Amino acid sequence: MYLFSKNRYYIQFMSEENWIEVGSTDSIEEEDLIRFDHQDKTFCVYKLTDGFYATDGICTHEAVHLEDGLVMDDEIECPMHQGIFNIKSGEALSPPACEDLKTYPVKVDNDKIFIKID
Amino acid sequence: MKNNIIILGGGQAGIYAAREIRQNDSKSNIKIIGEENLLPYERPPLSKDFLLDKKNEEDLYFHSSDVLKNENIEFENVSISKVDFENKKLFADNDDVYSYDSLLISTGSENKKLSLDNNLKNDVYYLRNLEEAKKIKEIVSNKNKITIIGGGFIGLEIASSLSQLQKKVIVIEIGNQLMGRIIPKQIADLVQNTHLEHGNEIILNKQIEKITKKNGIYEILLNDNSLIKTDFLIAGIGSTPAVKLFENTNLKLDNGILTNQFCETSIKDVYAAGDVSNFYHPLYERNMRLESYQHAQNHGICAGKNIAGVKTEYTSIPWMWSDQFNLNLQLTGICNDYDEIIERGNDINSGVIYFFLKNKIIRGACGLGIAGKIGRDIRITSKLSEKNTIVDKQILSDQNQKLNKLIQK
Structure with missing residues (x-):
């Protein structure tokens, strides 16, 4: 029982730690995004009409930051070559992008946005 | 009904047309005939990342041979020397003959x-x-x-x-x-x-x-x-449409192959897309020929839809880019027919854009900035020009005001 509990707490602890604070909810305008850098990775965090979402911050087609891309409805368009991804699923919707974009869970706690990085 | 569809030209327009046809038509035979013994590949990196050793040959292919195999798209490397539009046949250098029901010409352009x-x-x-x-x-x-x-x-x-x-x-x-x-x-x-x-x-x-x-x-x-x-x-002194093969045929040529907004040529069941096509653009009410990545792709997709029976007008707003050093240059719409120019930004680190207006309507824009910095505003300009939007010049010229809000939904 002791071992089980310990493991359980350990898992919970790890999982709590992986929620990284991005900023306050009012730092993003609706239907827009902000770039968030953590360690050596870049993410994009979006505010859509129904909540906050997060994806990798670099296009899967060429190494370009998506922070300068256009958010339209549930889609982000790469500013360099106009590849389009669904923000919620990461699905590559329009060429030249053909590899999906990785997405991350997002939660809001006390007006602060957190993303869960694995 | 099962058709033989041949795509003459193994570049970007050709491969995107082939995949679009397959999306809409699971039965027809689709064959791409290419003059290079290579699956369709991206050309833009050749002058940039390929020369700089940041990309190698394997990185350039649009799709692997597995993708083509899974979608039952054939690719053949052969040089065609004669076309008989009347009998719907292509004749190869090696005396092979190819019959088609529908033909897409996507032979691209050649260097001057x-x-x-x-x-x-x-x-x-x-x-x-x-x-x-x-x-x-x-x-x-x-x-x-x-x-x-x-x-x-x-x-x-x-x-x-x-x-x-x-x-x-x-x-x-x-x-x-x-x-x-x-x-x-x-x-x-x-x-x-x-x-x-x-x-x-x-x-x-x-x-x-x-x-x-x-x-x-x-x-x-x-x-x-x-x-x-x-x-x-x-x-690098320009290019001409690759139309030599059709010069003594009935196919109507004028700075490329003349096509309507459905990628249809003057000959029934013959379509053209990409650099080789001088196409009618319904928004600008005139013909134009474009040599760009986005056009080759979108025009190929549009031709693919029409060949597969999904009647689709080509209304894509012209857009092109060039990457030099760490700068990205983009142009959209029409930038050579205007009565007013509005400047946004004056530092290439944050991006500089010139908007071109005619009768107060935004027609096009050209910008330069560190990679990606101008992409969003150029894209918004494409959308505004598509709808003939009269825009607030104050917002256009003020880099602190986002242009997103100008897009009407």
Whole structure:
């Protein structure tokens, strides 16, 4: 029982730690995004009409930051070559992008946005 | 009904058309005939990341052979020497005959060549395909001073790459500005400054009188009697639609293959897409021929839909880009027919954009900035021009105001 509990707490602890604070909810305008850098990775965090979402911050087609891309409805368009991804699923919707974009869970706690990085 | 669909031309328009046809038609035979013995690949990196060794050959292919196999799209490397539109047949150099029910011509464009009256024809290099890029990459590794004839996109992209490889680069342009065929002078001058800052020499307004070779060194005599000595010559002086195969046929040609907004040519069941097509654009109510990545792709997709029976108008707003050094240049819409110009930003680090308006309606924009910085606003301009939007000039000129809000849903 002791071992089980310990493991359980350990898992919970790890999982709590992986929620990284991005900023306050009012730092993003609706239907827009902000770039968030953590360690050596870049993410994009979006505010859509129904909540906050997060994806990798670099296009899967060429190494370009998506922070300068256009958010339209549930889609982000790469500013360099106009590849389009669904923000919620990461699905590559329009060429030249053909590899999906990785997405991350997002939660809001006390007006602060957190993303869960694995 | 099962059809034989042949796509003549194994470039970007061809592969996107093939996949679009398959999306809408699971039964027909689809065959791409390509002159290069390579699956369709991306050309933009050839002058940039490929020369710089940041991308290799494997990175260039649009799709693997597995994707084509899974979608039952055949690819054949053969050279076609004759077309019989009446009997719907293509004749290959090796005497093979191909019959089609529907034909898409996506043969692209070919480099214009310098007219050299001596034995130097093989000494001037051009860059359009992978083989040429490989040759240039190999040869420049042993050269120091390289002259590029032509200050258009391709010449300047090569100049940027060679400069990054520590080469001494000279660009000779016949016109009074760089990229003069399509890029507004304001942006061209900013690009020129960047080349100069990186040590490239830019010579404008000069014609080449003569090129000679002495002891392995080329001497270029210009029309002001100045002489340039160089180790290697590359030319990028424009291109022409690849239509030689159709010159003595009934297919209507005029600066490419004439097509309507559905990619249909003057001959039934024959379509054309990409660089080779001089197409009717319903928004601008005129024909145009474009040589760009986005156009090849979208026009190919549109042709694919129409071939598969999904009647679709081509209404894509022209858009193109060029990457030089760490800068990204983009142009959208029409930038040469305007009565007012509005400037947004004055620093290429955060992006500079010129908007072109006519009768208060936004028609196009051209911008330059560190990679990606101008992409969103250029894209918004495409959307605004598509809807003939009259925009608030104050918002356009103020970089602190986001343009997103101008898009009407």
